[in-house]
Amino acid sequence: DAKTTQPTSMDCAEGRAANLPCNHSTISGNEYVYWYRQIHSQGPQYIIHGLKNNETNEMASLIITEDRKSSTLILPHATLRDTAVYYCIVRSSGANSKLTFGKGITLSVRP
Amino acid sequence: KAGVTQTPRYLIKTRGQQVTLSCSPISGHRSVSWYQQTPGQGLQFLFEYFSETQRNKGNFPGRFSGRQFSNSRSEMNVSTLELGDSALYLCASSSLWGRSNEKLFFGSGTQLSVL
Numbered sequence: 706d707a708k709t710t711q712p713t714s715m716d717c718a719e720g721r722a723a724n725l726p727c728n729h730s731t732i733s734g735n736e737y738v739y740w741y742r743q744i745h746s747q748g749p750q751y752i753i754h755g756l757k758n759n760e761t762n763e764m765a766s767l768i769i770t771e772d773r774k775s776s777t778l779i780l781p782h783a784t785l786r787d788t789a790v791y792y793c794i795v796r797s798s799g800a801n802s803k804l805t806f807g808k809g810i811t812l813s814v815r816p
Numbered sequence: 817k818a819g820v821t822q823t824p825r826y827l828i829k830t831r832g833q834q835v836t837l838s839c840s841p842i843s844g845h846r847s848v849s850w851y852q853q854t855p856g857q858g859l860q861f862l863f864e865y866f867s868e869t870q871r872n873k874g875n876f877p878g879r880f881s882g883r884q885f886s887n888s889r890s891e892m893n894v895s896t897l898e899l900g901d902s903a904l905y906l907c908a909s910s911s912l913w914g915r916s917n918e919k920l921f922f923g924s925g926t927q928l929s930v931l
Contacts, residue, residue, distance in 0.1 A: 737916045748820070748906050748922030749859070756917075792859075798916040803849065803872055804908075806859035 707807030708732065708795040716813040723780040725810055727793030730774040737796045738769060739804070740778045742789040749792065749806075752778065783814045817843060820909050820923035828929045834895040837926045841888050841909030847871075848890040849920065850882060853904040862905075865890055866913035894928075902930045 710728045717723040729738060737756050741749040753760055753767045755776075760767045766779040780787055792809040796802060821840040829835050841848050849864035849872075861874040865884035882892040888909075894901055904927050908920040 735916060741922075746904065746925075746927070748908075748924050751919050751921060754917075754919065796916045799914045800872055802914045802916055802918075803861045803864060803874070804851075804859075804920060805861065806851075808858060 707805050709793045709807055711791075711793055711807065711810040713808070714811040714813065716815055717783050719785060719814050719816050720782055723783040723787065723812055723814070725778040725780075725791050725793075725812065726775065727778070728775045729793070729795045732773050732795050733797070735798060738767065738773075738776050739794040739796055740765070740767065740791060741794065741804075741806075742787075742791045743809070744789045752791075754796075780812075783812075785814050785816065788812060788814045820907055820921055822905075822907050822923035822926050824926060825924065826927050826929075828931060829897050830931050831897055831899060833897050834893060835897060835928060836891055836893045837905055837907075837928075839890045839892075839907030839909075839923060841890070841907075842921055845909040845911050845921075846888050847910045847913040847918075848884055848888065849908050849910075850890070850892050851906040851908065852876075853906060853925070854900075854902070859906070862892065864913065871913055897930045899930050901928065903928060 739754040740752040743749045769776045790809040847866040850862040864872040884890045904925045906925045
């Protein structure tokens with residue numbers, strides 16, 4: 706079972722920041738938070754991951770709360786091409802290192 | 817650097833047949849994992865290979881099998897196809913296995929339709 710919970714859907718206006726929340730209250734100390742997105746019928750695309758510090762790359766920023774029980778993915782300037790299903794995943798190491806996908810959150814960016 | 821390559825992109829089979837799907841990982845990556853995606857069940861883990869050895873297996877029947885070659889390329893096979901096997905089959909690769917800090921990169925998938 707997925708160890709994360711996400712809202713089913715959200716929308717935002719093009720050009721505005723999209724803030725996608727994720728709860729992972731049972732996360733363990735050595736587990737990472739990953740975000741992937743999937744556009745219809747394509748393979749999931751890696752966005753960002755982090756352990757406890759905030760992370761930023763060319764696609765997005767990841768904000769993890771101090772207790773690590775939740776996180777937020779931020780797309781700073783959403784475009785229509787960011788419309789996709791976004792998956793928040795908690796990943797362990799060793800034999801349990803597979804990615805366990807939940808249902809994700811459908812982000813719709815409106816013009 | 818080329819991404820993860822899956823072939824074929826689309827496949828149509830009939831019930832009872834078998835099928836083999838192929839995955840070429842990113843150059844230098846030694847770990848390959850497979851996922852099945854259906855509208856009803858979402859993305860589910862099938863199995864994972866590293867250095868030609870299966871390291872992890874999901875909860876699928878024995879009709880689903882895989883292997884990895886010495887060049888890290890991987891194949892998965894489904895025997896005695898059922899209608900419910902219709903799905904998008906995704907392959908992902910990473911440099912190493914078992915590291916929680918290791919990014920996985922996915923291919924575009926093979927869309928299998930069983931008639």
